[in-house]
Amino acid sequence: MTRVDATPLNDEVRPVRRPESFSKFVRVLKTALAILGGVLVWQFTSTVLVSNILFPTPGATFQEALRMAANGELFSDAGASLARIAVGFVIGSAIGVMLGLAAGYFEIARLAVGPYLQFFRFVPPIAWISPAIIWFGIGETSKIFIIVYGTVFVVALSTIAGVTSVHKDKIRAAMMFGATNWQIFAMVIVPSTVYHSLTGMRLAMGIAFMTVVAAEMLGAESGLGYLILSSRLWMATDRIFVGIIVLGLLGLLTDRILSALIERFAAKYRGYS
């Protein structure tokens, strides 16, 4: 019998397999190093390149953050911004999904809404801050209005993209069983589009963060945008830095939570290409 011996060759070619936990550790380590590098550059900039009154050191910023956390102002400002984002994001996403599904699938809705979506897409949310303040005052309503506005377009446009990318065979497969337009919409179009809408919502979350800060700068008495702007009046650069860093961290955290939720509950809607 001829012995076909391919084993040694395979062993040579096969890369050394490391345990899963180890490669994860390496990944975390690389990220930690990157962050450490950034902090070092920051430290160098604030001590050597420029005056640390204009550009506070990481240590001073951290101390200020602790102080602001201890007296609660950090939480009340961050909480105010997050609450506005949450409310505006939920309302905006709901409207965006409905608008996108309707405009994507129903000709009459596309004709009615399409031109406005295309038009207002180019009018940024911050352009609405002035009218919003005139209409709704500097309270919560004006901020939420602007976040809703910013969210609607992104979510609606990616939902429409989702509807238009549904493969025609998916629709035909339902048609061969005699599906009505409504059945096709509910059983094929909506589930096919879910993942696109969710992706749009992740983008919209980023826009909501940008928008809320601008809105809080132009007329508010709380929130991270208000914190950053009001600190300018006393040249409290350390407080400004705290505001900026907290914004970044909250945004990152929110996005991570959102994408984890999507993977946990909506992975099957992603499909494959």
Add this chain to the structure above:
Amino acid sequence: MESPADTPELVTFSNVAFRHSLMPASNDVVRDLNFGIRDGEFVCVVGPSGCGKTTVLNLLAGFERPTAGSILISGTSLQGPGADRGVVFQGDASLYHWLSAIENVELGLKIARVPHAECRRRAMEFLQLVGLKGEEDKLPAQLSGGMKQRVNIARALAGQARIMLMDEPFGQLDAQTRVTLQDELSQIWARTKRTIFFVTHDIAEAVSLADRIIVMRRGPRSNVRDIITCDLARPRDRGDAAFGRLYNLVSRAIANEPGLLPRYDA
């Protein structure tokens, strides 16, 4: 067994033409297309690439409407898609990726208003028929290409249509899986007694499956060039001399289409 020629025609294409909207008449995909399919028959359609094989299937499915001529099913003119025809699509894009194998089969039945318990029972029955017992709760992404096409077949069979329309259903599978599925389809056909209209560009596939093979002309303005009867006994042996003769007959018919190179696969 009665000869197929004795059974009446279930489907009749008479003088059918089709062109895409806004196209001039010279761009007819098919023109003067005439053929019939008998009840219980397995008909394969082959022809050079771009000859309109899929168009013929889409016309029969009701997804497209003929621009001229008529398509009759049991003597009545065809009006759009209907429960008397089940389609097995080319690839897995037609499967609902968010639904498990069994839910994919059930969805069509739900649309067709089959009662819930009956949906599950029938979906299971047909998944079992295509050899997917034990895989019913997997998502399409968790199934191999061959298994996905089995789901596609089970879905069309479960609708209990008299006519199965299959558009190169095995075209994207590897050679081994392809042959396995061809053999299984022959058995399913024999057992379920459906009429099958099967589009392919693979001559060996056509010869191993069909009662009759329709060879189409090169497009545009394509129509039927030859209809070749495949009266080999089943199960068919691909190494058989009679198989080889039929293969050459079909192969030559396609190759003789004017202006065509001897190669004609997709």
